[in-house]
Amino acid sequence: MISRVVSTPIPSPKGPIPAGTPRPVHPDVLQSVLPGPGRDRLARGDVLAITTGQQPALFTGPLYTVHKALSAIALAARLEQERGIPVVPVFWVAGDDHDFAEANHAAVLGKDGDVVNIVLRERPHQAPQLPLFREVLGPDIGAAIAALDAALPDAEFKAEVLHWLEAAFRPGTNLADAGAAALHGLLGARGLAVFGAHDRSAKRAAAPLLLRALDETLDDGLTPVLVEAAQGRDRLRKDGNAFVTRRSGERFARAQLEQIAADTPERLSPNVLLRPVIEAALFPTLAYVGGPGEMEYLPESAPLFTALGVTPQAHVPRWSGIVISAKIDKILTKHSLTPADFATKPGELESRFAQAELPADLTATLEQLRADVQARYARISGEVQQIDPTLERTVESARNAALAGTNEIEKKLVASVKRSQGTLLTQLTRARNALMPGGKPQERVLTIASFLARHSASVIDEIAAEVARWATP
Structure with missing residues (x-):
C-alpha cells in the first residue's frame, strides 16, 4: 500500500x-x-x-x-x-x-x-x-x-x-x-x-x-x-x-x-x-x-x-x-525521520543513530578529552613559540595525532554499536534504498x-x- x-x-x-x-x-x-x-x-x-x-x-x-x-x-x-x-x-x-x-x-x-x-x-x-x-x-x-x-x-x-x-x-x-x-x-x-x-x-x-x-x-x-x-x-x-x-x-x-x-x-x-x-x-x-x-x-x-x-x-x-510505501513510512515514523534525512553519504545516518546509543557519560568524557587536548597543546604551542618557533609544526602534528586517537576510539565504539543494531540498520538501509537509492x-x-x-x-x-x-x- x-x-x-x-x-x-x-x-x-x-x-x-x-x-x-x-x-x-x-x-x-x-x-x-x-x-x-x-x-x-x-x-x-x-x-x-x-x-x-x-x-x-x-x-x-x-x-x-x-x-x-x-x-x-x-x-x-x-x-x-x-x-x-x-x-x-x-x-x-x-x-x-x-x-x-x-x-x-x-x-x-x-x-x-x-x-x-x-x-x-x-x-x-x-x-x-x-x-x-x-x-x-x-x-x-x-x-x-x-x-x-x-x-x-x-x-x-x-x-x-x-x-x-x-x-x-x-x-x-x-x-x-x-x-x-x-x-x-x-x-x-x-x-x-x-x-x-x-x-x-x-x-x-x-x-x-x-x-x-x-x-x-x-x-x-x-x-x-x-x-x-x-x-x-x-x-x-x-x-x-x-x-x-x-x-x-x-x-x-x-x-x-x-x-x-x-x-x-x-x-x-x-x-x-x-x-x-x-x-x-x-x-x-x-x-x-x-x-x-x-x-x-x-x-x-x-x-x-x-x-x-x-x-x-x-x-x-x-x-x-x-x-x-506504508512500510517505509512506518520506519520513518518509528525513528522520527523524513526523506531529507537520507540525503547524506551512506553510513552517516546510521552513525548518527549509533552515536546516540553511546552512554552519555562516555560521550561527555570523549568530548572533554578533546577539549583538554586542544587546551593543553595550545599552552604548549605558546611556550614553544617563545623558545623555538620552528617547532610549531611538530606541536601541531602531535596535537592532531592525539585528536585522531580520540576520534578513532569513538569511531570503533560507534562501529561496535552498529554491529549490535542489526534490525535498525536493516530498516535504515531499506528506507535509504527506497527513498535515496545509491545516494x-x-x-x-x-x-x-x-x-x-x-x-x-x-x-x-x-x-x-x-x-x-x-x-x-
Missing part, C-alpha cells in the same frame, strides 16, 4: 504561459503519434499542446519519465479548462538519441528491499553511436524480463506488470519503439499523445527545418544538426560550401544532405538546442515541461528560434516527488515497475493527484 506521495522542491508552474495560436497538426506528424485518445484529439483540427519528452529506456527508465508525462497531462488539463481550447499533452520520445548507456538499464527494488540493476546489454566503447531506434532487441530482452521477474517480489500485481512490459519490449522491436509502446500502454488512456520523433514520417515533417538549420553555427563552432554517418550519429561542421562530421571526418555537400532528407530523413536529427525549435514547429506548443537540467539550457535555444522564425514555447519545471533521488534511479508490482496501477492515480495539485496555481 502507498502511504503518501511527497512533492520535492521544484518550482510550481508560475509566470505567464503564452496564449498560443491553435492550429491543426500536420498529417505526417500525426502519423508518428501512437493511436489513442491523445492522437484522436490532435487530429480534430485547431489545437494547442503541452509537450515534454525523454529518450526511451529499458522498462520506461527512471520514475522522472512518468513524472514528466503526468506533469504535461495535468498542465494541459488546467490550461484547457481555463482557456476553453483543446490542449493536448504530448510526449516526445527522442528515439534518435544515441546515449545507449543511459537507456540500457533499469533499477528496481528487489524482494528484500535491495536495489537491483538490470542491464540489457553494453555497447562496445568503439562502436558507432547509433540512435536508439537502430538498437534492435534480441534474446537479451528475454533475459532482462526474466531478471525483472526474479527481482520483484511475488506481489499481487506482478503478473500485470510483466505482461505490460513483455507486450512492449519484444524481440525484433527496436528500443525506441519499445519504450514508446510501454509509455503509451501506461499513460495513453489518460490522453497522453506519445510521439516517436525518430519515425520516418516525423523526420519527413522536420526535414525542411533541419536543412535550414545547417546555416546556423553555435558557440562550439558546429551546426545544431546531426547526421547518421560511419561513426553513428555525428554533429556537422560547416566547411565552405560543404559540411564535415565531427568524429568521422566525412564530407557532405549540401545537395547530399538534401538527398538524405528526401530519401532517408531519419538519418538527420537535431541537437539538444535545436530539438525544442523543431518541436514548436511541429506542434502548436504552449509550454515544454522539463527537468532541472533542461531548465538551465533551454534558454540557450533562443537564437535558433529567432533565426528559423519559430515562436518559442514557455519552459515549465516538471513536478518532482517521492513515492513512500540519488528515488525518481532518478527506480523505475515505475517497482511500485506497480507492489501497489497496482493505483500508484499512478496517487502520483497524478499530487501532480494535479502542483499544476493548480
Whole structure:
C-alpha cells in the first residue's frame, strides 16, 4: 500500500504561459503519434499542446519519465479548462538519441528491499553511436524480463506488470519503439499523445527545418544538426560550401544532405538546442515541461528560434516527488525521520543513530578529552613559540595525532554499536534504498515497475493527484 506521495522542491508552474495560436497538426506528424485518445484529439483540427519528452529506456527508465508525462497531462488539463481550447499533452520520445548507456538499464527494488540493476546489454566503447531506434532487441530482452521477474517480489500485481512490459519490449522491436509502446500502454488512456520523433514520417515533417538549420553555427563552432554517418550519429561542421562530421571526418555537400532528407530523413536529427525549435514547429506548443537540467539550457535555444522564425514555447519545471510505501513510512515514523534525512553519504545516518546509543557519560568524557587536548597543546604551542618557533609544526602534528586517537576510539565504539543494531540498520538501509537509492533521488534511479508490482496501477492515480495539485496555481 502507498502511504503518501511527497512533492520535492521544484518550482510550481508560475509566470505567464503564452496564449498560443491553435492550429491543426500536420498529417505526417500525426502519423508518428501512437493511436489513442491523445492522437484522436490532435487530429480534430485547431489545437494547442503541452509537450515534454525523454529518450526511451529499458522498462520506461527512471520514475522522472512518468513524472514528466503526468506533469504535461495535468498542465494541459488546467490550461484547457481555463482557456476553453483543446490542449493536448504530448510526449516526445527522442528515439534518435544515441546515449545507449543511459537507456540500457533499469533499477528496481528487489524482494528484500535491495536495489537491483538490470542491464540489457553494453555497447562496445568503439562502436558507432547509433540512435536508439537502430538498437534492435534480441534474446537479451528475454533475459532482462526474466531478471525483472526474479527481482520483484511475488506481489499481487506482478503478473500485470510483466505482461505490460513483455507486450512492449519484444524481440525484433527496436528500443525506441519499445519504450514508446510501454509509455503509451501506461499513460495513453489518460490522453497522453506519445510521439516517436525518430519515425520516418516525423523526420519527413522536420526535414525542411533541419536543412535550414545547417546555416546556423553555435558557440562550439558546429551546426545544431546531426547526421547518421560511419561513426553513428555525428554533429556537422560547416566547411565552405560543404559540411564535415565531427568524429568521422566525412564530407557532405549540401545537395547530399538534401538527398538524405528526401530519401532517408531519419538519418538527420537535431541537437539538444535545436530539438525544442523543431518541436514548436511541429506542434502548436504552449509550454515544454522539463527537468532541472533542461531548465538551465533551454534558454540557450533562443537564437535558433529567432533565426528559423519559430515562436518559442514557455519552459515549465516538471513536478518532482517521492513515492513512500506504508512500510517505509512506518520506519520513518518509528525513528522520527523524513526523506531529507537520507540525503547524506551512506553510513552517516546510521552513525548518527549509533552515536546516540553511546552512554552519555562516555560521550561527555570523549568530548572533554578533546577539549583538554586542544587546551593543553595550545599552552604548549605558546611556550614553544617563545623558545623555538620552528617547532610549531611538530606541536601541531602531535596535537592532531592525539585528536585522531580520540576520534578513532569513538569511531570503533560507534562501529561496535552498529554491529549490535542489526534490525535498525536493516530498516535504515531499506528506507535509504527506497527513498535515496545509491545516494540519488528515488525518481532518478527506480523505475515505475517497482511500485506497480507492489501497489497496482493505483500508484499512478496517487502520483497524478499530487501532480494535479502542483499544476493548480
